[in-house]
Amino acid sequence: MPVIELSARRSPRAARRTLSGWGRTAPSSCTVFEAQSAEDVLDLLDRERAPGAGVIARGAGRSYGDAAQSGGGEVIDMTALDRIVSVDEQSMLITAQAGATIAQLMARLAAQGLGLPVVPGTRHVTLAGAIASDIHGKNHHRDGAFARHVHSLRLCTPADGLLDLSPHFDPDLFYATLGGMGLTGVVLEATLRVERLRSPWVSADIDRTAGLAGTLELMSGEERHRYSVAWLDLLAGGRSMGRAIVSRADPLADPPPKQPLPRRLSRSARPPSLTGGPLLTVPRGCPDVLHPATMRAFNALRWRISPRRERERPQAMAPYFFPLDALGEWSRLYGPRGLIQYQLVIPAGRESALEASFEVIRRRRLPVYLAVFKRFGAAFGGPLSFPIEGWTLAIDMPAGAPGLAAALEELDLLVAGCGGRVYLSKDARMRRELLAEMYPRLGELAAVRERVDPDGVLGSDLSRRLRIDGAPA
Ligand SMILES: Cc1cc2nc3c(=O)[nH]c(=O)nc-3n(C[C@H](O)[C@H](O)[C@H](O)COP(=O)(O)OP(=O)(O)OC[C@H]3O[C@@H](n4cnc5c(N)ncnc54)[C@H](O)[C@@H]3O)c2cc1C
Known part of the structure; x- marks a missing residue:
């Protein structure tokens, strides 16, 4: 296993800050260090500190819960x-530092006719x-998921310093890091497999x-479409329970689809930029403008006015993949007070539990403003990786x-009773007994x-709340 030695060390800038996730529900006060180099990260992991204080890496802070903060401890800002x-077109690989965003990667790859195989619902994550x-x-x-496309990565660990990992060099640590919630070390750099980008459009x-x-x-069976997602109207009960607008799409290929592109989306037109800013920004201190009754009515209306069936609707990639980024x-x-997602x-095979979960949401009259439903294929990543084969609902x-x-x-x-799980990147509230x-695994x-962090240097609010490593709180 290659171990990389580095020499000069100096202290990165530190500031006391209150941090929370995207949902803003569980803030905590942390000492935040802005890492400017691998040496900074090594230096931070090497310091003497009170036991249990916990150091955790933070990216763009787009996880909803308390995964990227450490109250009373230290946070390494990697942005x-x-x-x-x-970008190696021959091997179809891109290598980037930890804090590069999906938007940056996509923009750089698109310039060479390449793309990322998996992207989340926002391009602003690292x-x-x-x-x-x-x-x-x-x-x-x-x-x-993303893990399947990671070729190799460079990880900084408390016990072993910098390590280059891949399925061939320390596979246990490599796979545990994929979905590892920052608890195996600080990722400094990673290499991903990329794919040819057929066009910057999809056909839905x-x-x-x-x-x-x-x-x-x-959404099940031999799904021929590459992308598939449904927006559920969870207001509807009885036989209408689970009614949805289902969008299934594929990269828009050459030659053009049967239906010609509308003028505004013609191939000569530039698709919306992958790195461009939002169209509007909600101001700080915005009052609580969404209300359960209006959002319920909005969801029902959205379902009603959607076409029953439409084929080959051309959509630019950025708004298709990242609608909320606008x-x-x-x-x-x-x-x-923020939001909970x-x-x-x-x-798969436990669809009755899915119905039961919809029923809980209806019976408890949960004010669900947005409900997104997707199908997962086979599981792949490490012990904390969320996706398993089945159906996922985000509310x-x-x-x-x-x-x-x-x-x-x-x-x-x-969910626990039927062999399912809750996504830890969205969580700030679950009880540790269910973990x-x-x-x-x-x-x-x-x-x-135990091997790379025997003294328990790494830790976050999430890992302490759920006792992810089994340590007492
Ligand atoms: C609008 C929106 C849409 C989303 N859509 C999806 C979606 O479709 N699918 C999906 O899976 N998720 C989705 N998410 C969740 C988001 O993609 C994940 O939570 C992602 O991890 C956020 O990345 P980040 O850079 O903001 O990381 P942070 O939120 O800062 O951190 C998340 C985790 O990564 C760890 N981490 C960060 N940097 C490092 C590092 N250098 N080394 C080691 N660990 C590190 C942190 O410790 C933490 O455990 C969405 C979030 C938002 C806000």
């Missing part, structure tokens, strides 16, 4: 290390954040379904909604951590 090191959460896109059923087939059976039928700081719309996955709700805690607890139990049931993570 300044954002250089794209190389490369290392995407690796640490093993993020998924709308194509998990076909292409797996849209269907409006009348209930869950129709939604599942469209509105900067949109989480402020949820007011000062709860994401579950129910294993956005105002954090201050009455009865929310009890309702989510009921959902947690239902081992949801993530049964925790022992593998503990073994790796």
